[in-house]
Amino acid sequence: MGHPKNLPESVAAAVMKKKIIKDHFRKFDQNGDGKLSLRELAMAFDRLGSTAPALRAIFAILKVDENHDGYISGHELDKLVEYVVERGYPVNDSLLN
Numbered sequence: 496m497g498h499p500k501n502l503p504e505s506v507a508a509a510v511m512k513k514k515i516i517k518d519h520f521r522k523f524d525q526n527g528d529g530k531l532s533l534r535e536l537a538m539a540f541d542r543l544g545s546t547a548p549a550l551r552a553i554f555a556i557l558k559v560d561e562n563h564d565g566y567i568s569g570h571e572l573d574k575l576v577e578y579v580v581e582r583g584y585p586v587n588d589s590l591l592n
């Protein structure tokens with residue numbers, strides 16, 4: 496069996512990680528329209544350390560753009576966060592700067 500004592504801590508860490516990622520992407524909404532364009536996404540992925548940010552942005556939009564408007568907005572952003580977590584990008588406090 497695992498270590499139940501550690502569970503709350505890891506859950507908290509996962510929540511914090513998602514919050515950092517979400518804040519990170521929100522920061523890259525540079526024209527402030529509440530949506531992430533392909534270009535804004537690419538810049539955000541670049542900052543995350545992606546080796547092919549433009550390509551990654553396209554994949555991300557294909558994966559999470561539910562209303563097919565070509566932008567990430569609303570709860571699509573939460574799906575984007577899940578996608579980024581799955582990809583396993585290194586997420587740490589340096590993204591907050």
Ligand SMILES: [Ca+2]
Pocket residue numbers: 523524525526527528529530531532535
């Ligand atoms: Ca925008």
Ligand SMILES: [Ca+2]
Pocket residue numbers: 560561562563564565566567568571
């Ligand atoms: Ca959309």
